[in-house]
Amino acid sequence: MAVVVMKFGGTSVANIERIRNAAKHVKREVEAGNSVAVVVSAMAGTTNQLVEWVREASPMHDAREYDAVVATGEQVTAGLLAIVLQGLGISARSWQGWQIPITTSQAHGSARIEAIDGSEILQRFEHGEVAVVTGFQGREPERNRIATLGRGGSDTSAVAVAIALKADLCDIYTDVEGIYTTDPRVVSKARRLNKIAYEEMLEMASLGSKVLQTRSVELAMVHGMRTRVLSSFADPESQQPVRAGMNDYDVGTIVCDEDEILEAQVVSGIAYAKDEAKVTILGVADKPGVAASVFGPLADAAIDVDMIVQNLSSDGMRTDMTFTVQATQLDKALAVINQARGTIDFEEIKSSADVVKVSVIGIGMRSHAGVAAKMFKALSEKNINILAITTSEIKISVLIDSAYAELAVRTLHSVYGLDDD
Amino acid sequence: MAVVVMKFGGTSVANIERIRNAAKHVKREVEAGNSVAVVVSAMAGTTNQLVEWVREASPMHDAREYDAVVATGEQVTAGLLAIVLQGLGISARSWQGWQIPITTSQAHGSARIEAIDGSEILQRFEHGEVAVVTGFQGREPERNRIATLGRGGSDTSAVAVAIALKADLCDIYTDVEGIYTTDPRVVSKARRLNKIAYEEMLEMASLGSKVLQTRSVELAMVHGMRTRVLSSFADPESQQPVRAGMNDYDVGTIVCDEDEILEAQVVSGIAYAKDEAKVTILGVADKPGVAASVFGPLADAAIDVDMIVQNLSSDGMRTDMTFTVQATQLDKALAVINQARGTIDFEEIKSSADVVKVSVIGIGMRSHAGVAAKMFKALSEKNINILAITTSEIKISVLIDSAYAELAVRTLHSVYGLDDD
Numbered sequence: 001m002a003v004v005v006m007k008f009g010g011t012s013v014a015n016i017e018r019i020r021n022a023a024k025h026v027k028r029e030v031e032a033g034n035s036v037a038v039v040v041s042a043m044a045g046t047t048n049q050l051v052e053w054v055r056e057a058s059p060m061h062d063a064r065e066y067d068a069v070v071a072t073g074e075q076v077t078a079g080l081l082a083i084v085l086q087g088l089g090i091s092a093r094s095w096q097g098w099q100i101p102i103t104t105s106q107a108h109g110s111a112r113i114e115a116i117d118g119s120e121i122l123q124r125f126e127h128g129e130v131a132v133v134t135g136f137q138g139r140e141p142e143r144n145r146i147a148t149l150g151r152g153g154s155d156t157s158a159v160a161v162a163i164a165l166k167a168d169l170c171d172i173y174t175d176v177e178g179i180y181t182t183d184p185r186v187v188s189k190a191r192r193l194n195k196i197a198y199e200e201m202l203e204m205a206s207l208g209s210k211v212l213q214t215r216s217v218e219l220a221m222v223h224g225m226r227t228r229v230l231s232s233f234a235d236p237e238s239q240q241p242v243r244a245g246m247n248d249y250d251v252g253t254i255v256c257d258e259d260e261i262l263e264a265q266v267v268s269g270i271a272y273a274k275d276e277a278k279v280t281i282l283g284v285a286d287k288p289g290v291a292a293s294v295f296g297p298l299a300d301a302a303i304d305v306d307m308i309v310q311n312l313s314s315d316g317m318r319t320d321m322t323f324t325v326q327a328t329q330l331d332k333a334l335a336v337i338n339q340a341r342g343t344i345d346f347e348e349i350k351s352s353a354d355v356v357k358v359s360v361i362g363i364g365m366r367s368h369a370g371v372a373a374k375m376f377k378a379l380s381e382k383n384i385n386i387l388a389i390t391t392s393e394i395k396i397s398v399l400i401d402s403a404y405a406e407l408a409v410r411t412l413h414s415v416y417g418l419d420d421d
Numbered sequence: 422m423a424v425v426v427m428k429f430g431g432t433s434v435a436n437i438e439r440i441r442n443a444a445k446h447v448k449r450e451v452e453a454g455n456s457v458a459v460v461v462s463a464m465a466g467t468t469n470q471l472v473e474w475v476r477e478a479s480p481m482h483d484a485r486e487y488d489a490v491v492a493t494g495e496q497v498t499a500g501l502l503a504i505v506l507q508g509l510g511i512s513a514r515s516w517q518g519w520q521i522p523i524t525t526s527q528a529h530g531s532a533r534i535e536a537i538d539g540s541e542i543l544q545r546f547e548h549g550e551v552a553v554v555t556g557f558q559g560r561e562p563e564r565n566r567i568a569t570l571g572r573g574g575s576d577t578s579a580v581a582v583a584i585a586l587k588a589d590l591c592d593i594y595t596d597v598e599g600i601y602t603t604d605p606r607v608v609s610k611a612r613r614l615n616k617i618a619y620e621e622m623l624e625m626a627s628l629g630s631k632v633l634q635t636r637s638v639e640l641a642m643v644h645g646m647r648t649r650v651l652s653s654f655a656d657p658e659s660q661q662p663v664r665a666g667m668n669d670y671d672v673g674t675i676v677c678d679e680d681e682i683l684e685a686q687v688v689s690g691i692a693y694a695k696d697e698a699k700v701t702i703l704g705v706a707d708k709p710g711v712a713a714s715v716f717g718p719l720a721d722a723a724i725d726v727d728m729i730v731q732n733l734s735s736d737g738m739r740t741d742m743t744f745t746v747q748a749t750q751l752d753k754a755l756a757v758i759n760q761a762r763g764t765i766d767f768e769e770i771k772s773s774a775d776v777v778k779v780s781v782i783g784i785g786m787r788s789h790a791g792v793a794a795k796m797f798k799a800l801s802e803k804n805i806n807i808l809a810i811t812t813s814e815i816k817i818s819v820l821i822d823s824a825y826a827e828l829a830v831r832t833l834h835s836v837y838g839l840d841d842d
Contacts, residue, residue: 053501057440058505065514069501069504075496076471080474083482083487144520
């Protein structure tokens with residue numbers, strides 16, 4: 001008998017029919033003898049409607065009231081799923097964050113979960129009752145108000161509930177079948193990974209493979225909570241139920257400790273992010289403190305700078321400096337730099353949003369040399385020019401012209417042996 | 422400075438524009454120096470959508486889950502109104518039933534309010550903060566769950582909150598301008614009453630003038646909470662604010678103790694109810710216990726019987742018996758009677774839904790004789806046949822053919838001197 005947390009996202013509970021489908025997944029686990037807590041998002045579209053009303057009410061709104069309004073979406077889904085489960089003969093009740101309670105910080109709209117008291121839910125497990133928990137929210141104790149975790153926070157709710165209940169597995173049901181070696185829409189030979197390490201998943205998530213909220217992966221990593229991504233649209237009946245101690249499943253991708261991944265690939269996946277923009281400052285005075293004069297004002301303006309390249313100065317007087325920012329922040333970044341022109345001392349500024357960041361990710365990189373060299377060689381053979389490079393322990397990223405994005409991803413996917421046969 | 426509770430129904434908060442209008446009414450009271458608690462319903466249409474989802478989820482649903490789902494409607498309105506008020510520069514916060522708390526019984530879907538702790542709201546009044554309270558709901562302490570009061574329960578919430586806060590006035594903002602001597606759609610000379618006694622209002626409400634929920638009037642009567650019905654669509658700025666100790670207002674109708682109504686009319690209003698149906702059992706054996714044999718099975722089937730007429734038997738053997746039920750329960754009532762045919766012993770059963778109950782209501786009746794005689798004479802002069810009669814201390818009701826409904830109401834309105842000049 002296992003303890004399982006099952007999380008269903010907005011598209012998986014978009015209407016009563018889909019809620020019925022989700023309930024069938026729950027039924028399978030209950031019938032296998034498992035204790036089940038379900039974490040639900042709002043029905044797809046609901047949160048947007050609520051947010052729209054709040055914006056209409058006032059563009060500058062109190063975050064506490066915003067939370068009181070938008071938290072209702074999950075409350076509706078939780079009640080409806082409990083009703084559908086009861087209709088299938090399963091004992092179930094809905095739990096709002098304040099009832100459990102799930103205690104959060106006071107940062108309304110982006111609160112952090114601080115504690116979950118799972119005792120009553122665990123007690124009811126003994127009578128076979130399924131707990132249906134509202135995702136995305138909790139109660140901040142100081143003012144006794146509902147606080148939400150920010151968009152996508154239901155993933156984090158699910159992992160936190162799983163940790164509180166000491167679950168064997170935290171299953172995140174979504175509209176994709178798992179984590180792929182790369183985007184299957186770009187590379188038809190992309191393969192679903194059976195397992196991926198927490199750290200790889202973090203790099204994937206932060207690079208635009210937005211299957212799991214980053215914070216949920218961090219939380220799972222810290223507490224070693226094995227978290228599976230799988231499709232809610234697969235046939236609920238034919239699927240294996242969760243079993244305590246079982247390591248491998250037919251469906252989905254398990255995000256887990258790297259020790260569990262016995263034969264780790266050197267590279268697990270190729271990610272790309274289209275939302276970067278490149279800024280090049282030409283003819284910057286090459287003197288101490290110039291980097292601070294550029295990046296200080298950007299930081300003050302809350303603009304995240306990702307990659308940075310500073311060319312060697314040929315004459316020791318002037319040099320060029322290139323960096324990337326989120327495309328949505330490009331205009332703001334250019335304005336900040338132009339405003340600081342006097343202190344920076346440069347000749348010209350150029351920018352482009354026609355760039356893409358392509359990354360190879362893999363924990364195997366730590367113990368294998370030559371991964372970067374292989375990447376540069378492969379791109380060079382396709383005449384793809386590298387505009388900037390950054391690396392971490394388990395990731396190498398390059399910035400290239402966006403026209404070459406698909407070619408680069410396909411090439412690297414093949415070069416690192418990720419193609420499906 | 423007065424303490425005012427202001428309740429806005431579903432049509433008064435149907436969209437953000439109307440919520441803004443409601444906020445202007447609140448602003449007027451705040452600017453007059455009043456302490457204000459607002460009780461809100463769900464935006465018109467929202468509760469129906471939520472109920473529809475619940476029905477779709479399962480026709481036989483858990484009332485606790487139904488409550489968890491439908492209670493969200495008021496939570497949305499409360500948050501939005503608080504945001505709009507803040508946008509007008511007014512300090513405000515939303516309160517859900519469980520946060521105050523409003524403690525209820527465990528009868529989910531039709532719970533009764535058992536206690537309200539108004540202490541924190543009163544404390545915040547000292548800092549000028551407006552409390553925006555979700556109507557229709559509270560928390561039942563046994564299982565720590567949300568319980569709703571049943572449709573229309575927000576009126577009761579408002580009166581209960583007003584009692585807890587020792588309010589000077591409980592203002593119920595709705596889509597009519599007050600309580601009229603009769604339905605203005607039927608009698609163009611109908612007048613708005615400045616005041617009406619609790620008991621008269623109870624008779625009005627139970628007879629189909631559905632402006633206030635019956636339970637809210639009962640509660641107001643027991644606690645002597647003066648409750649005003651007024652329109653939310655009137656210009657918020659030109660209206661008088663509430664003042665402590667003030668007895669008469671330009672707008673609305675105050676439901677209050679009869680002692681406050683100095684020159685009570687003998688008759689205050691003419692009500693009519695179209696949703697009655699008449700059943701006549703012909704040739705019933707005229708023997709002891711026959712009434713029990715008819716009305717026992719009806720009571721067991723939860724069918725409310727309103728008027729009852731038993732003719733005198735001419736031969737001491739068989740008689741006729743007429744009674745009325747809600748039109749929606751007619752088919753069920755006929756089935757029950759036919760099933761009990763053996764024990765009742767009757768010859769024939771007839772029924773008609775083409776009947777209407779017309780009532781004259783007035784606390785002045787207690788001290789004036791001849792009110793009924795005047796009614797019967799007036800109807801007789803118009804050749805309107807009376808099918809059944811019931812009376813109470815402050816009400817006389819007659820059942821007539823529905824074809825004569827408007828004629829009867831207009832005639833009585835004139836006969837009792839209620840016509841507007």
